[in-house]
Amino acid sequence: MTRKGRRLAMIGAAGVVLASAVGLVLYSLGGTMSYFAAPSDIVGKAFQPGQRWRLGGLVEQGSLTHDGASEIAFKVTDTNKSIKVIYSGIVPDLFREGQGVVAEGVVDASGVFQADTLLAKHDEKYMPKEVADALKAQGHWQEGSDYGKKP
Structure with missing residues (x-):
C-alpha cells in the first residue's frame, strides 16, 4: 500500500x-x-407514549385538590387550554394557584400529565423564560411586566 x-x-x-x-x-x-410545551401544544395532539415533557404555564384558579397525603391534582393553563396534572411528592413552598409552574413528566393514555418533578417560581417577579415566551405567543403578555427578569 x-x-x-x-x-x-x-x-x-x-x-x-x-x-x-x-x-x-x-x-x-x-x-x-424533555421537550418544553405549553398546554395548547399537548392537548388534543398525538404524541409518542412515554415521551418526557416539560409542561409550563399557570396553575388554574380553583383547580388544586389534595388526593391523599402526598398526591395533588391541579390544572396548568396557558389561558387558552388547560391540562390536568397529577403529582406525588413534596410540593415546593411557593406553589399555589394563579402562579407560574413547570412540571416534568409524561402524558398518560387518558391525557393526564403525570408529573415526577414540580418547579415553582422563586419569587413574585420571576417566571421561567419558556413560560413567558409561551404567554407572549398566546397574546397574554403585558408589556413592561417583570416576568422573566431576575431581581
Whole structure:
C-alpha cells in the first residue's frame, strides 16, 4: 500500500470512529431529553407514549385538590387550554394557584400529565423564560411586566 493509500485509510477509519462516537452520544441523550410545551401544544395532539415533557404555564384558579397525603391534582393553563396534572411528592413552598409552574413528566393514555418533578417560581417577579415566551405567543403578555427578569 502506498503512502497516499495509508493516509486515506487512516482518515476513513478516523471518520468512522468519529461518526460512531457522535451517534452514541445522540442516542444516549435522546432518552433523557424533555421537550418544553405549553398546554395548547399537548392537548388534543398525538404524541409518542412515554415521551418526557416539560409542561409550563399557570396553575388554574380553583383547580388544586389534595388526593391523599402526598398526591395533588391541579390544572396548568396557558389561558387558552388547560391540562390536568397529577403529582406525588413534596410540593415546593411557593406553589399555589394563579402562579407560574413547570412540571416534568409524561402524558398518560387518558391525557393526564403525570408529573415526577414540580418547579415553582422563586419569587413574585420571576417566571421561567419558556413560560413567558409561551404567554407572549398566546397574546397574554403585558408589556413592561417583570416576568422573566431576575431581581
